[in-house]
Amino acid sequence: MASSTHDEANTNGDSSQSKDEDPFIAFGIDFGTTYSGIAWAISTRPANVSMITSWDSAKYHCSDKEKTPSIISYEENGKMLWGYSVSDKKSSIEWSKLCLLEEDDIPNDVSHSTQLQAAQAALKQQKKSVVDVISDYLRQLWKHSIINIRRAIGGQLVDLCRFKVVATIPAIWPIYAQIRMHEAIEKAGILSTRNAGQTILEFLPEPEAAALATLRGISTYNQANMEIGDHFVVCDAGGGTVDIITYTVVELSPMKVKESVKGDGKLCGATFLDERFLEILREKLDQISPDTWKSLEETGALGRIMNNDWENGIKPQFRNTDQHWMIQIPVKGPKRTHDEFRFSDIKFDVKDVQKIFKPIVAEIKHLVDNQVKAIKDKYNKEPKFVVLVGGFGRQPFLFTEMQDALNRRNGPVGKIEVLQSQGAEPISRMSYGVKCDRVPWNAKDHDIRDKEWSDIDQAYKAVNQTSWFVRIGETIPVGDFISKGFYTDLTHSISSQSTELIYSTSATPPKRCDETVKKLYNLHWSTVPKFSKLTTWVNSKGRTIRRFCFDTKMTSNGVTLDFEIVYKGQVVASKNIGIDYGHCGALASNCN
Incomplete structure (x- = not known):
């Protein structure tokens, strides 16, 4: 639990002592600038509200780990769309969280941001108050969560349980913003009267909640030699904002903390990486054609590039190593001709990605450095840890840059260690991917042993290549999926089709199927595309070639990996694989 002060609000209902013995469901509401979610746990032990902040001894039933975009749209027909159901962002409202602040309390970098200005304009256009918009969004999120909980444990048990709700808020928010958030939660019906008794609401600073969860989750108390009086800086790096705050340990078991110095924050989250990626991508595309x-x-190809190549590719994987990424850009012609599938590869090398990451990471490092200086000035001692939390906080480049900066600042004496939250998601102990052939040949990037002439393409291609979903040491996002697009060219009909899944125990998974790459499973398609209905293109020799495109998806539930092959929206092959880290398979390079 935390020793900081929390705002508590009780709704109508019986507050008798006997009710405290009833089972209860604890909810954690994280309404974020860009993404939001609700976690929950059920317990039958006598409850007081403060225990919810550490989720002590609760029987975990944490679902809804997947967050959904903090976006809502009011349609002309009166229908309300929210989260991933919003397809047309032109009529939607995003970044509404920032609008809870008065103009004078909004930092300069935030007040001039296009995101905030767009949110303010959308509220004015819709003639909606920010409290009403947030309450509408939270109402939908709450309903979705309650439906899923009732499915998981049964409606009768839910009806018997009292509700305890903890909503996280930015550490640097003024009290009036918290009051407005309380009003939005109440209007959303979250605090409505229930037969089981009163619903209790608390607010908890976002960095504090993240820090408690992180420190407990990665079991660092004993190993890290944490002592009463130690300070640790929490850097909560999310999609829109980055919040920095420092806590002092006042008790170890159970862990209690209090705020050490005044927190800080800035609009320098992961969304700004997305914007910089799009800027560089557009510059590269404009060099090909201004119409691309x-x-x-x-x-809709841009959305696919953002999801597959950036969000699930470059962005989480970037480590500042000498690596590059090739993005295949489908350029569609005015008619359904072979131009529809003429691909131009766009290369992002390490310098390109550095331009995306370094300015944003530099701002975060500056925030942390100011916080470390403030602790030194006030307590004449350095913090023991800097804890990176939040979605952006799990990025590997941010971790190494932060640790390097602190090492340069302090040297070998008085080293400040960086801890990085991995949430509830497992860390991959192997690399998992797909074997692929006929990749465009590049003498610089490929092994001469893999060079083969392709009659179809009338060009040299690289065979025996790999495409990796996840690499060793990376987080396997629970509930989310990683998708990669592939295509196959044919000159005649086929009766069967398969996709070979591979894995590698090499610290750096290779680009080709060498001796470290092994076969995981061969996915046989249940149906194959009809040859006569495939899209055609004509090669340089005037030969008609037929092509079909498909996606390979990998999803983790924390225990197993689910692989699917999707063709034209239909799953044509799937396999659930329980991971055996000691398994040794046949060499992928020898498997046909």
């Missing part, structure tokens, strides 16, 4: 960008937007 518009074509990608109109066909």
Whole structure:
């Protein structure tokens, strides 16, 4: 539990002592600038509200780990869309959380941001107050969560349980913003009267909640030699904002903390990485054709690039190593000709990605450095840890840059250690991917042993190649999926099709199927595309070639990996694989 002060609000209902003995469900509401979610746990032990902050001894039933975008849309027909159901962002409202602040309390960098200005304009256009918009969004999120909980444990048990709700808020928020958030939660119906008794609401600073969860989750108390009086800086790096706050340990078991120095924050979250990626991508595309960008937007290909190549590719994997990424850009012609599948590869090398990451990471390092200086000035001692939490906080480049900066500042004496939250998601102890052939040949990038002439492409191709979903040491996101797009060219009909899944125990998974790459499973398709209905293109020799495109998806539930092959929206092959880390398979390079 935390020793900081929390605002508590009770709704109508019986507050008798006997009710405290009833089973209860504890909810954690994280309404974020860009993404939001609700976690829950059920317990039958006597409850007081403060225990919810550490989730002590509760029987975990944490579902809804997947967050959904903090976006809502009011349609002309009166229908309300929210989260992932919003497809047209032109009529939607995003970043509403920042609008809870008065103009004078909004930092300069935030007040001039296009995101905040767009949110304010959308509220004005819709003639909605920010409290009403947030309450509408939270109402939908709450309903979705309650439906899922009732499915998981049964409606009768839910009806018997009292509700305890903890909502996280930015550490640097003024009290009036917290009051407005309370009003939004109440209007959303979350505090409505229930037969089981009163619903209790508390607010908890976001960095504090994240720090308690992180320190407990990674079991660092004993190993890290944490002592009463130690300070640790929490850097909560989310999608929009980055909040920094420092706590002092006042008790170890159970862990209690109090705020050490005044927190800080800035609008420098992961969303700004997305914007910089799009800027560089557009610069590269404009060098090919000024119409390419518009074509990608109109066909929806830009969204696929953002999801597959950036969000689940470059962004979480970037470590500042000498690596590059090739992005295949489908350029669609005005007619359904072979131009529809003429691909131009766009290369992002390490310098390109550095341009994306370094300015944003530099701002975060500056925030942390100011916090460390404030602790030194006030207590004449350094913090023991800097704890990185939040979605962006799990990025490996941010971790190494932060640790390097602190090492340069302090040297070998008085080292401040960086801890990085991995949430509830497992860390991959192997690399998992797909074997692929006929990759465009590049003498610089490929092994000469893999060079083969392709009659179809009338060009040299690299065979025996790999494409990795997740690498050793990376987080396997629970509930989320990683998807990669592939295509196959044919000159004649086929009766069967398969996709080979591979794995590697090498610290750095190779680009080709060498001796470290082994076969995981061969996925046989249940149906194959009809040859006569495939899209055609014509090679340089005038030969008609037929092509079909498909996606390979990997999803983790924390214990197993689910692989699916999706063709035209239909799953044509799937396999649930329980991971055996000691398994040794046949060499993938020898498996046909």
